[in-house]
Amino acid sequence: MRYVSTRGQSPSVGFTDAVLGGLAPDGGLYVPEAWPSFSASEIAAMAGRPYAEVAAQVIGAFAGDEIPTEALKAMCAEAYGTFSHKAVVPLTQIAPDAFIAELFHGPSLAFKDVAMQILARLYDHLLGKQRRTQTILCATSGDTGGAAVEAFRGARNVKVVALFPEGRISEVQRRFMTTAAEDNIACVAVSGTFDDCQAIVKAAFQDQSLRQAVDLSGVNSINFARIAAQAVYFFTTAVALGAPQRAVSYCVPSGNFGDAFAGYVAMRMGLPIARIVAATNSNDILARAFETGGYARGSVQATLSPAMDIQSASNFERLYFEAVGRDPAQTARAFAAFAETGALDIPPAALAAMQKTFRGVAVGEAETERTIVQTLDQTGELIDPHTAVGVAALSHVDLAGPVVVLSTAHAAKFPEDVARVTGVTPTLPRGVADLSARTERFDRLAADGEAIKAHVRAFAGA
């Protein structure tokens, strides 16, 4: 399986280089040269099988012969063995034809665990084969850092430096990062904002000498292996609800559009999906794009669902590429213009192609709060604000047949807001109940790029 860049100016690469490289050298995103697919009987046979086995089958279709089947199966078994629920991604019914897919049973209680747990094992495996050690540098506004630390702690061939804005993430989010005792993990509290942290990471990636010295790598949501890993739960949940004999729709709380795009990937692989609704908070770039054809950045507003406070949905470039018939020149032009002006117009034919599957819905803060309360009253389920955006979007669209809302975080990750609107304080699952008693370990640094780069070098031993 070869991977091509959406901008067409980089040579095609294999799965290993697409995963370890992240962004293509021409600034585009890697996509498979052709979508692998499963027959209806292969999809039907996924019903009732262990999650890790379906994961190995789906991810294996993308890895091709670059990872031996038995090794991939073992990695998936280990990755999904860290989840506290035996089903890994269980379904809960919330209405006659509506379900929640609980993606939050991983070690850091957010859906990012689903992809990050297998990504860490893929990294260790692929780097080990090349006798190479990489340093992952990431900035986190909350969930990514915790999921990365939980996944990569103890990895043999990877070191992780996680930057977070001091005092601007919740205590639960911070503790998922700072309580890892393994010495391949370094957390840095930066006296600044998330944007400062992100700018420092960006500058570090542009420093060629640092890049080479520490073999810098990133694990943000543009990494294709994350998308492949996220396609898995569309298969497991759809077959549980009657696919491939009947089509299922999805409602996806969206920010960077990785999760919703993974649904599109599952569909291209043969899964009958009727509709995918991209549900956003008031940072509604995706909702506007699907409804009007204008993909235009607004200013970022802080909301109750901070993991979705994004005004430039990185993975959207992949869908655009598909919708313009995989024309790399057109994609390159459109996204160069977007980088410059903050806006691009989706051509009418491409918009029509997107609208065959996608709808966009933006949900305000009051409606998000109301939805948390209503869901508790009507079903007994305590949902987090990100999930609530997805549940709220259901009432804005007319969907026939079963619909699955992806539940992207455990309510206990946002205990203050959930308690304030419902009067019920969500409790942490048993496995992490001692989180607040664990010892924290992190450094404090100023929002100074040079100081942080020196810190990364020293930590990586370069």
Ligand SMILES: *Cc1c(COP(=O)(O)O)cnc(C)c1O
């Ligand atoms: C990252 C995240 C999202 C958004 O997912 P994308 O793939 O970026 O669209 C939604 N909810 C939670 C809790 C997240 O951590």
